[in-house]
Every structure is written in C-alpha cells, then in structure tokens.
Amino acid sequence: MRGWARVSGVYRLSGVLRSAVTAARLRITRERMMTKTSAVAAGVDRSGASAIDPNGFAGRRGRTLSAFAIAGLFALSLCTIRGEAAEAPTAMKRLAELSAQRVLLADTVAASKRQSGKPVEDAAREQSQLEQLGAQAAALGLAREQATAFFKAQIEANKLVQYRLLAQPSRKPAAAIDLGPVRQRLDGINAELLTALAPALAEAKEEGCLVRAHEAQRQAARLHRLDDLHRIALTRAFGDLCAMP
Ligand SMILES: C=C(O[C@@H]1C=C(C(=O)O)C=C[C@H]1O)C(=O)O
Structure with a gap:
C-alpha cells in the first residue's frame, strides 16, 4: 500500500x-x-x-x-x-527499517519453535551474536558496550514477538521449519544494523531524538504493515537509543 x-x-x-x-x-x-x-x-x-x-x-x-x-x-x-520525495533517508530510518525486518523474522522462528518444542530463549546463540558484534564494533566507530546494548534490545524484541505468538494455542506446523536460513538472515540484518548504528547514534545526539525515532518507527511500521504486536516490538528493538551515552 x-x-x-x-x-x-x-x-x-x-x-x-x-x-x-x-x-x-x-x-x-x-x-x-x-x-x-x-x-x-x-x-x-x-x-x-x-x-x-x-x-x-x-x-x-x-x-x-x-x-x-x-x-x-x-x-x-x-x-x-x-515532504516525501525530497526527504533524505537518515541512519535512524535505516535502523527502523532493518529492525522491522528483524522483528518480522520472529514469526518464522516462533513457528519453528512451536514445531520443535524448543524454548524461545537460546542463550548460547545470543551470546555468540553479542560477542561477534561486539568484536566488530570498534572498526565501525562504536564502543563494544554500545553495540551489545543495542543488540540486546534487538534480541529482546524478537523474543517478545515469539513469546506472544507462542502463548496463543495453535496447531503445530506439520513439517519441521529449519532455523538455519532464518538465522543466516538474522546475521545479515545484524551486520547491516551494525553499520547503521554509529551514524544513528550520532543522529540520536541531535535535538528531538524521540520525535525522530518515533517517526522513523512509524514509517517502517506503515511500510511493513506491522500489527500492534510488531509495532511494540519495533519500539522495544530501539531500546535506549535516545538515551545511550
Ligand atoms: C531468534 C531466535 O530466538 C531468540 C532470539 C534471538 C535473536 O533475536 O537473535 C537469538 C536467540 C534466541 O534467544 C533464535 O533462536 O534464533
């Protein structure tokens, strides 16, 4: 639309x-x-x-x-x-767009876990992502803590969607859903998010961060036709972006 x-x-x-x-x-x-x-x-x-x-x-x-x-x-x-065609894409909008893509992938992850019966949280997988992204942070002008804090928020947002979807009783998918390709896609989005993070944090330091973050999320939510659950998750995925040191 x-x-x-x-x-x-x-x-x-x-x-x-x-x-x-x-x-x-x-x-x-x-x-x-x-x-x-x-x-x-x-x-x-x-x-x-x-x-x-x-x-x-x-x-x-x-x-x-x-x-x-x-x-x-x-x-x-x-x-x-x-106010549209002349609008410059900002790093914050890029962050919102990628975050929307990431929370949407939670649906497939949830379906896979419903089928396999595995728990939502996979602490080892979270840890390995955070370590890898933290190690890449410096090369992109970020402190390790900035990268890990941001990706913890992204992971929490993904789990929020999964928990909510799995709380609804539903039939198990007939066939197993391979998490491998979904995780590869999540890794790809992580890499793109990491690249956008330093400029987005610079934008976050400017006046009116909350208004701009809200507008960026609203735009991505509209583009992806997010429902309330995924809109809330999108906000969760931004974490403390506007209050990060
Ligand atoms: C997405 C998954 O579910 C959870 C969310 C994760 C994420 O957002 O990266 C990672 C591990 C899990 O705790 C997964 O298991 O791959």
Whole structure:
C-alpha cells in the first residue's frame, strides 16, 4: 500500500511536471507567434532576428531554459510540500527499517519453535551474536558496550514477538521449519544494523531524538504493515537509543 502510494505519488508528480512543461511550451509558442506577427507588422525580418541576436536563437533558448527551470522549481516545491520525495533517508530510518525486518523474522522462528518444542530463549546463540558484534564494533566507530546494548534490545524484541505468538494455542506446523536460513538472515540484518548504528547514534545526539525515532518507527511500521504486536516490538528493538551515552 505504502509502496503503491509512493508510486502513484511519483506518477502524479510526473503528470504535474508534464503539464507544467506543456504549459511553458504553449506559452513560448504563443510568444513566438506574437513576436512574428508584430515583426511582420513592423516590416522586420520574418525570422524574428534582431541586431543583437541575428539568429533570434539566444532569446528563444533562454526562454526555453527558463521555462524548464520554472517547471523544475515547481516540481521541487511540490516534493517539499508533500515532504516525501525530497526527504533524505537518515541512519535512524535505516535502523527502523532493518529492525522491522528483524522483528518480522520472529514469526518464522516462533513457528519453528512451536514445531520443535524448543524454548524461545537460546542463550548460547545470543551470546555468540553479542560477542561477534561486539568484536566488530570498534572498526565501525562504536564502543563494544554500545553495540551489545543495542543488540540486546534487538534480541529482546524478537523474543517478545515469539513469546506472544507462542502463548496463543495453535496447531503445530506439520513439517519441521529449519532455523538455519532464518538465522543466516538474522546475521545479515545484524551486520547491516551494525553499520547503521554509529551514524544513528550520532543522529540520536541531535535535538528531538524521540520525535525522530518515533517517526522513523512509524514509517517502517506503515511500510511493513506491522500489527500492534510488531509495532511494540519495533519500539522495544530501539531500546535506549535516545538515551545511550
Ligand atoms: C531468534 C531466535 O530466538 C531468540 C532470539 C534471538 C535473536 O533475536 O537473535 C537469538 C536467540 C534466541 O534467544 C533464535 O533462536 O534464533
């Protein structure tokens, strides 16, 4: 829905742009005709040439360029009014997007655990992730504690979804669901989150962190059509981002 809204927004925008260019072209054609008519009436050369611009070209080209510039500015201002197309993606938004993807994977993990009967919490797996991510932190401009605190929040968010889903009595999936590929996907998201974390923490230090974090989460939740459970988990996944030292 969100993707479609964006596509239709861009489509509408291109329509507006096309109309603006057509209107500008019409205006130029009208001006040209008027110039020619008055030139003929005044007995001047029919090409519209003048002593300053013998080809009558620079003036026309100038008008065409300014018409395009006006159309461009018009489109740009529309983008700004809509506040979407002109919006720069921020590291915090990237973090929200990746966190949304991560909490959504909890559904498959929960289904796998319902089938296998394994507990939600796998302390060894958590520990190995935290150690690995903590060891990579320094190379990305992060303190080990910053990385581990952030990923503890991510893991808690994932478990929150699993616990809630598994609390609902439901039939066991007939076939086993292999956790391997899901964990690989989680590892991939972890790596991307770690890359976005240092710039996101820098953004978190700026004014209005809570408002921007909330907006980033709202945007990702809308894009992924998250239900209440996954929205709450998304907030949990951000942990203390705005209050991290
Ligand atoms: C996702 C899993 O469930 C839990 C959540 C984890 C995570 O978010 O990375 C890791 C281990 C488990 O405690 C899993 O078992 O892979």
